[in-house]
Amino acid sequence: MARPPELSDPSVTSVRVLYPDLHGIARGKDVPIGEFDHIAGHGLAFCAAIMGTDLRHTPVVGPEAGYPDLRALPDLSTLTTVPWEPGVVACLADLHPVTPDGEPPADSRGALKRAIAGYEELGLQPIVGPELEFFLCVRDEAGIRRYVDNLSMVYTVGPQADPKGVVRQIAEALSQLGLGAFAANHEFMNSQYEINLRHAPALEAADNAFRLKTAVKDVAAIHGLVATFMGRPMEGGTSGYHLHISGWDEKGRNIFEDPDGEYGLSETARFFIGGVLAHGRGSTAVMAPTINAYKRFIAQELAPYWINWGPDNRSVYVRIPAERGKGTRVECRGADGTASAYLASAAEIFAGLDGVDRKLDPGDPNSENLYTLSYDELTGRGLQTLPRNLWEATEELERDDVLRAALGRGRDEDYVDYFVRVKREEWSRYHEQVSPWEITEYLTRF
Numbered sequence: 001m002a003r004p005p006e007l008s009d010p011s012v013t014s015v016r017v018l019y020p021d022l023h024g025i026a027r028g029k030d031v032p033i034g035e036f037d038h039i040a041g042h043g044l045a046f047c048a049a050i051m052g053t054d055l056r057h058t059p060v061v062g063p064e065a066g067y068p069d070l071r072a073l074p075d076l077s078t079l080t081t082v083p084w085e086p087g088v089v090a091c092l093a094d095l096h097p098v099t100p101d102g103e104p105p106a107d108s109r110g111a112l113k114r115a116i117a118g119y120e121e122l123g124l125q126p127i128v129g130p131e132l133e134f135f136l137c138v139r140d141e142a143g144i145r146r147y148v149d150n151l152s153m154v155y156t157v158g159p160q161a162d163p164k165g166v167v168r169q170i171a172e173a174l175s176q177l178g179l180g181a182f183a184a185n186h187e188f189m190n191s192q193y194e195i196n197l198r199h200a201p202a203l204e205a206a207d208n209a210f211r212l213k214t215a216v217k218d219v220a221a222i223h224g225l226v227a228t229f230m231g232r233p234m235e236g237g238t239s240g241y242h243l244h245i246s247g248w249d250e251k252g253r254n255i256f257e258d259p260d261g262e263y264g265l266s267e268t269a270r271f272f273i274g275g276v277l278a279h280g281r282g283s284t285a286v287m288a289p290t291i292n293a294y295k296r297f298i299a300q301e302l303a304p305y306w307i308n309w310g311p312d313n314r315s316v317y318v319r320i321p322a323e324r325g326k327g328t329r330v331e332c333r334g335a336d337g338t339a340s341a342y343l344a345s346a347a348e349i350f351a352g353l354d355g356v357d358r359k360l361d362p363g364d365p366n367s368e369n370l371y372t373l374s375y376d377e378l379t380g381r382g383l384q385t386l387p388r389n390l391w392e393a394t395e396e397l398e399r400d401d402v403l404r405a406a407l408g409r410g411r412d413e414d415y416v417d418y419f420v421r422v423k424r425e426e427w428s429r430y431h432e433q434v435s436p437w438e439i440t441e442y443l444t445r446f
Helices: 033-042 048-052 108-120 166-176 202-222 267-278 280-287 293-299 341-358 375-380 390-399 401-407 415-431 436-442
Strands: 014-020 026-032 044-047 069-081 088-097 124-140 143-146 181-186 192-197 226-228 241-249 309-311 318-320 330-335
Touching (some): 014 033, 014 069, 026 033, 048 415, 088 202, 108 124, 108 202, 108 341, 124 202, 124 341, 166 181, 166 192, 166 202, 192 202, 202 226, 202 341, 241 341, 267 318, 280 330, 280 341, 280 390, 280 401, 293 390, 330 341, 341 401, 390 415, 401 415
Antiparallel strands (some): 014 026, 069 088, 124 143, 124 226, 181 192, 241 330, 318 330
């Protein structure tokens, strides 16, 4: 079989094989080009405990099984050059058990493929437009500080907003990677940026978002900077991961559009919204998978807190952008950049499918600025808040039978069990720490 053109270039010396771990972080190996033909057919072995390891590199799930292997099989359709590392091409991998009868590994890319299959059974294709915000920081002896600290730089470009041209270089590199990066700008908060990706079929869109996060952190590191997708990395700033989702039929029509429907939305779109809302609390642990993520909700800095929807309203959980025709879509605003690109899309697609299947009415939309309304006013309308913290969110995920069955693998120790156990360990470690805030607040007063 002829080699893909990406591997035929004589300047290529290595192939980087990547896959997402439980947290959505890129793991993998660099393979010398002379060894890759063998690897392409047989895959690479990794200790499967990586899929149950916390962010401090402690295996939480896996040791009891004796640390078996998983197999990462390169997906050659995802091969692409790495512009910031000459001689390197990269591809993504699908995860499999080492033996045909082995236990399947916890695989978020596989979970998304199952969600897409649910759409395809209806003769539809889910289209997703990922929208990620991030901060660039400088690490020095004083700690972490902003890359740029000029005020009111939102929607600005050039040396004032990006003195080293780092964000522009990242956007150019992503475009060369073929990820559909079509624009970059400084965002609302100081040293916050956004790179826009074109909408694409759901798996391709998640692959693009996964690679964007990796590329942003790699190129920032080359320039001596730290890039972070944390939900609220510092006071006065939050970053979201917004998912713009629509459904297309086999004739290339956006079935979320209905010019005669309320707000130009079809019945299917309304049911999809109803499903996303119905599973809003259950999906939050996946969409906001860190302790810090819940500070973004509480801050209410263009982040949702109430589970509701509305037309072109950035204070709601599901926003309906003003575009119609082929641009008709729902914008799910509950995630931040710490979410796995694959799990976030899978959760929202599974939730929307459940809404379509059960014909769930999303209720009345909200057009007001919800940040100005009282708790009593909103609970009086029957609205629910998002979970207040990661522990509460994991409880909601465990109670959500639809998402458990969809994201899991049909075993007692399924993906959700892995995820919940690792995240509860994270919660426990956090609460064992004594923060500077607690010392300042309490030490001399009690």
